[in-house]
Amino acid sequence: MDGERRIEDLLRELAPQVLGALVRRFGQFDACEDAVQEALLAAAVQWPAEGIPDRPRSWLLTVAARALVDAWRADSARRRRETAAVLDPTDHILPADPTGIPDVGLAAADRDDTLALLFLCCHPALSAPSQLALTLRATGGLTTAQVAAAFLAPEATIAKRIARAKQHIRDAGARFELPAQPERTERLGVVLHVLYLIFNEGYTTSSGPALQRPDLTTEAIRLARLLYRLLPEEAEVAGLLALMLLTDARRAARTDADGRIVPLADQRRDQWDSAAIAEGQAILTGTLGTGPVGPYQLQAAIAALHAEAPSAEATDWPQILALYDVLTTVAPGPVVTLSRAVAIAMVHGPTAGLALLGTLDTDDRMAHSHRLEAVRAHLLEQTGETTAAHHSYLRAAKLTANLPEQRYLELRAAQLHQPAPPANPADWPDQQPRTIDAGTPNEVSGHP
Amino acid sequence: MKYMIMMFGGIGAATQGRSAEWIAGMHELLMKLDTELKESGECVASDALVDPSQAKTVRFINGAPVPTDGPFAEVKESLAGYWILEVDEDRALQIVSQVVAYTEYPMEVRRIMDHSAQP
Numbered sequence: 001m002d003g004e005r006r007i008e009d010l011l012r013e014l015a016p017q018v019l020g021a022l023v024r025r026f027g028q029f030d031a032c033e034d035a036v037q038e039a040l041l042a043a044a045v046q047w048p049a050e051g052i053p054d055r056p057r058s059w060l061l062t063v064a065a066r067a068l069v070d071a072w073r074a075d076s077a078r079r080r081r082e083t084a085a086v087l088d089p090t091d092h093i094l095p096a097d098p099t100g101i102p103d104v105g106l107a108a109a110d111r112d113d114t115l116a117l118l119f120l121c122c123h124p125a126l127s128a129p130s131q132l133a134l135t136l137r138a139t140g141g142l143t144t145a146q147v148a149a150a151f152l153a154p155e156a157t158i159a160k161r162i163a164r165a166k167q168h169i170r171d172a173g174a175r176f177e178l179p180a181q182p183e184r185t186e187r188l189g190v191v192l193h194v195l196y197l198i199f200n201e202g203y204t205t206s207s208g209p210a211l212q213r214p215d216l217t218t219e220a221i222r223l224a225r226l227l228y229r230l231l232p233e234e235a236e237v238a239g240l241l242a243l244m245l246l247t248d249a250r251r252a253a254r255t256d257a258d259g260r261i262v263p264l265a266d267q268r269r270d271q272w273d274s275a276a277i278a279e280g281q282a283i284l285t286g287t288l289g290t291g292p293v294g295p296y297q298l299q300a301a302i303a304a305l306h307a308e309a310p311s312a313e314a315t316d317w318p319q320i321l322a323l324y325d326v327l328t329t330v331a332p333g334p335v336v337t338l339s340r341a342v343a344i345a346m347v348h349g350p351t352a353g354l355a356l357l358g359t360l361d362t363d364d365r366m367a368h369s370h371r372l373e374a375v376r377a378h379l380l381e382q383t384g385e386t387t388a389a390h391h392s393y394l395r396a397a398k399l400t401a402n403l404p405e406q407r408y409l410e411l412r413a414a415q416l417h418q419p420a421p422p423a424n425p426a427d428w429p430d431q432q433p434r435t436i437d438a439g440t441p442n443e444v445s446g447h448p
Numbered sequence: 449m450k451y452m453i454m455m456f457g458g459i460g461a462a463t464q465g466r467s468a469e470w471i472a473g474m475h476e477l478l479m480k481l482d483t484e485l486k487e488s489g490e491c492v493a494s495d496a497l498v499d500p501s502q503a504k505t506v507r508f509i510n511g512a513p514v515p516t517d518g519p520f521a522e523v524k525e526s527l528a529g530y531w532i533l534e535v536d537e538d539r540a541l542q543i544v545s546q547v548v549a550y551t552e553y554p555m556e557v558r559r560i561m562d563h564s565a566q567p
Contacts, residue, residue, distance in 0.1 A: 258479065366501075397459045398499035407475045407501075410459060414468035 015141025020113025030166035239297030245280035500526035
């Protein structure tokens with residue numbers, strides 16, 4: 001593996017462990033998080049030049065602890081009084097001989113620390129963008145610059161957002177420990193949602209010229225794997241990881257060589273990542289029979305059915321519809337209804353699908369979404385209402401904020417308005433009814 | 449010197465009556481140009497805006513600022529996207545001409561102000 005990549009991966013892996021250890025000792029999550037950031041930046045500069053230290057975790061702990069002490073010394077008298085009772089902090093975590101610290105893998109205490117860290121980053125007092133940014137930095141070990149690049153935001157904006165987030169956590173009196181039940185289950189739901197949002201942002205970017213940002217999906221999967229290691233018996237954690245793997249498996253096939261969108265029905269399935277699919281299926285199968293099925297497991301099962309079909313035509317739509325029926329009772333919402341309408345159309349015909357879409361017309365949550373129009377356009381096309389479909393595609397193109405999607409929709413609209421068919425009917429792409437892409441229900445675009 | 453190059457029109461404005469092949473060709477031209485200008489270093493920044501129908505305009509009505517739906521200009525004259533190029537005027541015009549040769553739709557070239565304080 002490339003040396004720099006190895007260092008970066010190692011730093012990301014160690015970051016939450018080091019932060020957990022520091023916060024466990026000193027509290028003051030925000031100061032510790034800043035200190036760990038400094039240590040990570042120092043390592044990113046020094047390790048490539050000097051080599052990875054024998055005990056990288058101890059190295060980071062030492063540097064972070066020093067940064068913490070320096071910050072305290074430079075701070076106000078108030079803070080000095082507060083910490084006066086604490087002896088030199090480095091005494092607490094480092095024995096006289098720093099080489100005495102064992103550099104082992106994730107021990108039980110570390111597991112709890114990392115989990116507590118993840119829970120803290122997803123504190124309900126924070127807005128979703130703050131939860132995402134803080135999770136990526138504090139638990140993901142990304143630098144502020146990397147988080148900013150991931151969200152196509154200025155670095156200063158992200159730095160402020162994270163600082164404010166940590167302030168809110170402090171003001172909320174949050175403690176660095178796993179909440180007791182039932183808060184723990186609730187908070188786990190929030191953590192899963194945050195990871196899902198990170199994945200979704202990477203899978204269909206909401207701004208910028210690209211369709212997707214693989215660095216974000218990769219990071220979301222990495223954090224989901226971490227969570228799965230920490231909580232292997234939680235079915236929805238496994239469900240989310242499986243969903244991510246099965247969805248991301250299609251990444252290479254979603255765009256052609258020029259970056260244009262390729263709908264699910266037209267994707268080259270030999271470009272799908274079969275190893276990721278196999279892993280996703282195995283993880284999903286492992287959750288069966290362990291209790292009531294949750295929404296991530298259901299979405300993963302739907303993604304698995306798409307992944308298993310050797311071709312678009314061979315897709316088991318009746319089974320997919322059955323799963324959407326369950327999802328509608330377990331986690332109803334306009335996006336699920338939209339995806340279910342697609343499945344209904346595939347099983348019962350486009351008119352049936354259109355009827356269900358009609359129920360979303362008065363739903364405020366769908367009012368400015370291009371997805372409703374895009375699906376409607378597909379179904380209208382299937383019923384042969386080409387003029388109505390053309391106008392629907394144009395409306396969808398006007399509503400989307402994603403450039404590749406807009407171009408795709410604009411083209412589909414134009415294809416329904418061909419001045420005259422080409423001389424050779426074999427060149428006419430739309431003689432076969434197009435299968436509509438369903439994707440997974442909560443995808444921002446409802447796209448492949 | 450920096451110039452802003454502006455494209456106008458919402459969905460359907462510049463592509464009125466055009467075939468799918470023509471539209472696909474336009475997308476390709478714009479993508480290729482964007483890549484070339486970024487690689488040559490001439491393009492400092494560029495971006496596309498969402499359709500003008502999604503804009504809001506704040507107007508001063510009856511003594512107060514009021515957000516209203518829709519763009520400031522007519523949809524067909526609303527900004528669709530821009531490039532900021534670090535070039536001289538001749539080069540800017542040359543680049544823009546390449547696009548207009550295909551789209552047959554107007555584009556504007558305007559110099560960006562210099563901010564350094566002159567003695």
